Amino acid sequence: MTHAPLSQVKRGKVYGIGLGPGDPELMTLKAARLIREASVIAYPTLAGGASFARSIAAEFIAQGTREIVMDVPMTVARGPAQHAYDQGAARIAEALEAGQDVVVLCEGDPFFYGSFMYLFARLRSDFQVEIVPGVTSVTACAAVAQLPLVARNEVMTVLPAPLEDASLRDKIAGSDTVIVMKLGRHFKRVRALIDTAGLTEKSVYIERATGANEVVKPLKDAPETAPYFSMILIVKGADPWL
């Protein structure tokens, strides 16, 4: 009878957990369970601010859970942020090597514009990774705006607002339903493009869907400036009567 050497601890597993759009009750049962059971959680904070992800998950985090916080600087150059993910991945890897599972908290869904991808890229070749999908801000916005997204054979396109005018214009024209995300400082420009396309009446502006301070307005009544966590839904069709 042989024994594995004591140093061969079974490696832990990384979970990338989607927390949904903001309302903690829109977390999945699986996400809530994994967070409650976790002995180690990890999440990014932006430029030293509070973590939105942690705030969604807060009520499920048990006393004594170890927290690996990755402070990601907001710079135009990518180097400093990449360095923060390198360091975070190294600390997560250490816990995994010691046999602990690590639950990484992700706003929305981990694979939909999520920073979890940066950790996934660093850890996937050495460790077992499981992704728990979450409700995205896209369907959350449609829900709070009471605006069906797509029906039957309609096409839906998701566009980040920082794209160039020509690209935004073409893609807005070529789709039945368009979601423009990451508005922030691009809001005024995107709004003008939508107006020129004659689509303002078919557009809704939403900030922080399902979260505290949610804002839902027809685009024509939207405020002058928009935060990063805001989007415009343009729904040309989605009429289930026809």
Place this chain on the structure above:
Amino acid sequence: MTHAPLSQVKRGKVYGIGLGPGDPELMTLKAARLIREASVIAYPTLAGGASFARSIAAEFIAQGTREIVMDVPMTVARGPAQHAYDQGAARIAEALEAGQDVVVLCEGDPFFYGSFMYLFARLRSDFQVEIVPGVTSVTACAAVAQLPLVARNEVMTVLPAPLEDASLRDKIAGSDTVIVMKLGRHFKRVRALIDTAGLTEKSVYIERATGANEVVKPLKDAPETAPYFSMILIVKGADPWL
């Protein structure tokens, strides 16, 4: 002092509840709570078959819950299905008039290619409606394929497979990430288009993500035929290293 007439019962509210992609644990906490508390639930069945939505929610449905079943015929003409939704909406309206809330079970998300839209269109002007968003098959597929969907300023397009070749070809070319849904009998044609575009190596085929009998394969190894609940993910970019 005046009293409201006894006949003015407070009307019930309709909930359109997203159940997520198939794994009951991917239901949101809110969906699970509302189903557990419901005295009336409603859901469609297709052509007399079992309800996929009901099967996801089954463990949360309390004994004695009333079930309004809408049997939707699968015909090319829209009339018969519309008639089934007319009748379903009328039965739901009756419960609402009597002061009962009605929880409508929806696979995935109610407003993302969901049949709930047909009920929403019929009930929204007379009754209060709340939409509870759910995890869509899109992020579920990305999770089980371990394939990040979109990062940074990448564009994502969702295409129903029944679209014409030219439209599919253009939109596949014009987006960083493409999800082709509702494959069914269009699978062979879509596969040929992806192959001609040189994108087979970047494509993954998924059936019933997170559900029983889930299938995840590189597109080149996919089976010959595909059911309706299958999709192809084409991810050209989503590389978080760069």
